[in-house]
Amino acid sequence: MKIRYSIIAIITLHLLLSAPQQAISLETEPSVPSYKLNRADEDYRYLKDGTRRIDFWDPIKYLPFNDRGDWYLSLGGEARERYEYFDNYNWKELPRDNGYALQRFFFHGDVHFGANVRLFGQFQSSLENGRSGGPRPSIDKDELDLHQGFLDLSMKPAADATLTLRSGRQELAYGSQRIIAVREGPNVRQSFDGFRLMYRLGDLAVDGIATRPVKSNKYTFDDGTDPSQALWGVYSVFPLPPATKGKADLYYLGLYRGNAAFDQGHAKETRHSVGARLWRTERPLDYNFEFLYQWGKFGDGDISAWTVASDTGYSPAELPFSPRFALKVDIASGDQDPNNHDLQTFNPLFPKGAYFSEDGLIGPANFININPSIELHLPKDVTLTANWDFFWRESIHDGIYNNAVVLVRSGKNTSARYIGSQPQLQFEWDVQRHITIVAIYAHFLAGPFLRESGPGEDVDYVTTWVTYKF
Numbered sequence: 001m002k003i004r005y006s007i008i009a010i011i012t013l014h015l016l017l018s019a020p021q022q023a024i025s026l027e028t029e030p031s032v033p034s035y036k037l038n039r040a041d042e043d044y045r046y047l048k049d050g051t052r053r054i055d056f057w058d059p060i061k062y063l064p065f066n067d068r069g070d071w072y073l074s075l076g077g078e079a080r081e082r083y084e085y086f087d088n089y090n091w092k093e094l095p096r097d098n099g100y101a102l103q104r105f106f107f108h109g110d111v112h113f114g115a116n117v118r119l120f121g122q123f124q125s126s127l128e129n130g131r132s133g134g135p136r137p138s139i140d141k142d143e144l145d146l147h148q149g150f151l152d153l154s155m156k157p158a159a160d161a162t163l164t165l166r167s168g169r170q171e172l173a174y175g176s177q178r179i180i181a182v183r184e185g186p187n188v189r190q191s192f193d194g195f196r197l198m199y200r201l202g203d204l205a206v207d208g209i210a211t212r213p214v215k216s217n218k219y220t221f222d223d224g225t226d227p228s229q230a231l232w233g234v235y236s237v238f239p240l241p242p243a244t245k246g247k248a249d250l251y252y253l254g255l256y257r258g259n260a261a262f263d264q265g266h267a268k269e270t271r272h273s274v275g276a277r278l279w280r281t282e283r284p285l286d287y288n289f290e291f292l293y294q295w296g297k298f299g300d301g302d303i304s305a306w307t308v309a310s311d312t313g314y315s316p317a318e319l320p321f322s323p324r325f326a327l328k329v330d331i332a333s334g335d336q337d338p339n340n341h342d343l344q345t346f347n348p349l350f351p352k353g354a355y356f357s358e359d360g361l362i363g364p365a366n367f368i369n370i371n372p373s374i375e376l377h378l379p380k381d382v383t384l385t386a387n388w389d390f391f392w393r394e395s396i397h398d399g400i401y402n403n404a405v406v407l408v409r410s411g412k413n414t415s416a417r418y419i420g421s422q423p424q425l426q427f428e429w430d431v432q433r434h435i436t437i438v439a440i441y442a443h444f445l446a447g448p449f450l451r452e453s454g455p456g457e458d459v460d461y462v463t464t465w466v467t468y469k470f
Contacts, residue, residue: 032054032055032433034433035469037173037182037184038173038182039076039078039106039108039122040108040110040120040122040148040150040170040171042074044061044062044074045069045072047061047062048062048064048069055433056434056470057434057470060075060076061074061076063075070112070114070115071112071113071114072111072112073109073110074109074110074112075107075108075110076107076108076110076469076470077105077106077108077469078104078105078106078467078468078470079105079106079467079468080102080103080104080465080466080468081101081103081465081466082101082103082104082187082463082464083099083100083101083102083464083465084099084100084462084463085100085460085461085462085463086098086099086359086459086460086461087460087461088458088459088460089459090361090408090459091361091444091446091450091454091455091456091457091458091459092455092456092457093455094132094133098132099130100128100129100130100131100132101130102126102127102129102187102465103125103126103127103128103129103187104124104125104126104127104188105124105125105126106122106124106147107123108120108121108123108148115154116153116154116155117151117152117154118151118152118154119152120149120150120152121146121148121149122146122147122148122149123144123145123146123147124142124144124145124147124188124189125142125143125144125145126140126141126142126187126188127141127143127187128140128187135218138188138215139183139187139188139216139353140186140187140188141188141218142188142216142217142223143218143219143220144221145217145220145221145223146169146221146223147169147171147189147191148168148169148170148171149168149169150166150167150168150169150170151166151167151168152164152165153165158201160201160202162199162200162201163197163198163199164197164198164200165195165196165197165198166196166197166198167195167196168193169192169193169214170191170194170196171189171190171191171192172191172196172209172211172350174207174235174249174251175235175249175251175279175290176288176290176309176311177352178290178309178348178351178355178364179253179273179275179292179348179349179351180231180235180253180349180351181350181351181352182352183352183353184352184353184354185352185353185360186353186360188216190213190216190350191214192209192211192212192213192214193211193212193213193214193225194209194210195209195210195211196208196209196211197209203237203238203239203247204237204238204239205237205238206234206235206237207234207235208233208234209233209234209235211230211232212225212226212227212229212230212231213225213226213229213350214226227258228257228258229255229257229258230254230255230256231254231255231349232253233251233252233253233254233273234251234252235249235253236250236251237249238250240278244280245280245282246279246280246282246287247279247280248276248277248278249276249277249279249290250275250276251275251276252272253272253273253275253349254270254271254272254273255269255270255271255272255347255349256268256269256270256271260298260405261406261407262343262345262398262405262407263345263398263399263407263410263412264298264335264343264345264398265299265338267298267299267300267301268299269296269297269298269303269347270296270297271294271296271298271303271305272294272295273292273293273294273349274293275291275293276290276291276292277289277290277291283317284314284315284316284317285313285315286312286314286315286324287310287311287312287313288309288310288311288312289309289310289311290307290308290309290310292306292308293305293306294306294346294347298342299341301340301341301342301343302341302342302343303342303343303344304342304343304344305332305333305343305346305347307330307332307333307348307364308330309328309330310327310328310330311326311327311328312326312327312328313325313326314326321376321378322376322377323374323376324374324375325373325374326372326373326374326375327371327372327373328369328371328372328373329370329371330364330367330371331367331369331394332346332348332366332367332394333345333346333366333394333395334346334366334393334394334395334397334411335395335397335398336397336398337397338397338398338412344395344398345365345366345398346364347365347405348364348365348403348405351364352403353403356369356371357389357422357424357440357442357461358442358461358463359442359459359461359463360402360403361402361408361422361444361459362391362400362401362402362408362419363400363401363402363403363404363405363408364403365400365401366393366394366399366400366401366411367391367392367393367394367400367419368391368392368393368394369389369391369392370389370390371387371388371389372387372388373385373387374386374387380429381430381431382427382428382429382430383428383429383430384427385425385426385428386423386424386425386426387423387424388421388422388423388424389421389422390421391418391419391420391421391422391447392417392419393411393417393419393449395411396411396414396415396416396417398411399411399412399453400419400449409450409453409454410453411449411453413452413453414448414449414452414453416447416448416449416452416453418447418448418449419447419449419450420444420446420447420449421444421445421447422442422443422444422445423442424440424441424442424443425440425442426438426439427439427440434468434469434470435467435468436467436469437464437466437467438463438464438467439462439463439464440461440462440463440464441460441461442459442460443459443460443461444461445458446458446459
């Protein structure tokens, strides 16, 4: 309870102390950058110009060590207070009423020693209170640990190009975060230990990675490298012809898991993924198409899996509230025969924690999903989104999985394909640059597969959170 009051106190104090600056801040909003998903991606060198120091926290965002100002320290952090409530969690595999609180805190320091050397460190504290059965493994509780800690060594191989080697503990996020993500939704975010080589030239970006995921544990400074898993590969982003106003991603990713589990059984898994993504954010028509094929070994069997994902949106300029009408259609393969050693189940690697919804009931393996939605942009920076997800099994010989590729329901006892549907309503209010409030309600309507494979009650889900960043 004291933690929640401290967050409220921080927000209230900020609003009181920064009130005289609000008019200035609004007038110069285009020159004030927004906070990044990965705080290590932020750049505060623009604060060398004293006239641009208009924010309450600007005095700690750029602390120069020398006259040139290229040796400097930047500090920042985040506090998030969240409440979640489930009625019939996992379709009644837990008690009917299950409400609990989640708190998350970040604090980071970013030190630049000129243009070529950089040190970044970020601590995370994630806490849980009141959940029936205690915190869920890896995603609810991590009392205090080093979330990121890396060294950057940079050089300029050409006038407009940069090459950076990043070594240490770091976040990774690529594309739409369907495959590699920071896992923002859950209380504990994902990081990796290893190396990342980054080449940048205008709109061209090429990364090479060789990492192992960090294994999140509950207590203080007990997170370590997971020796049973490895992730490596190359990810590139480049512009398409100007007339298309689009971009393309091409990538190869390798995954090793020492003890992988699917509906078929347990075995070592070595999986290779090659994919392409075509995307455009320009209105009125935006799109995001992704195609991926996987091969490798699962025990003595061969892997052959795939996924196709699409998100197409249209935003007519003449309508009030700047609506975006969208349709997502996604499909991922499932295993065709549990008695055969070969495996066709798609593995989403390290996807975003809220792949379909913040409730995380279903993950992106062995599914067909259709999701129409509408997004409205209301006054005062309020966004209202309504959508309805429909789910089927791609293969009736495989079960359904969560985002961590953990089997939720076996498919061995029913041939029903339809899983169910989930309408959802989301409210998001960017109160100001530092404060965001979100509220979500979802209702999962259980279909024949769930009712025939185990408990099959409808699920109600409510969550709300307030985030403060500085």
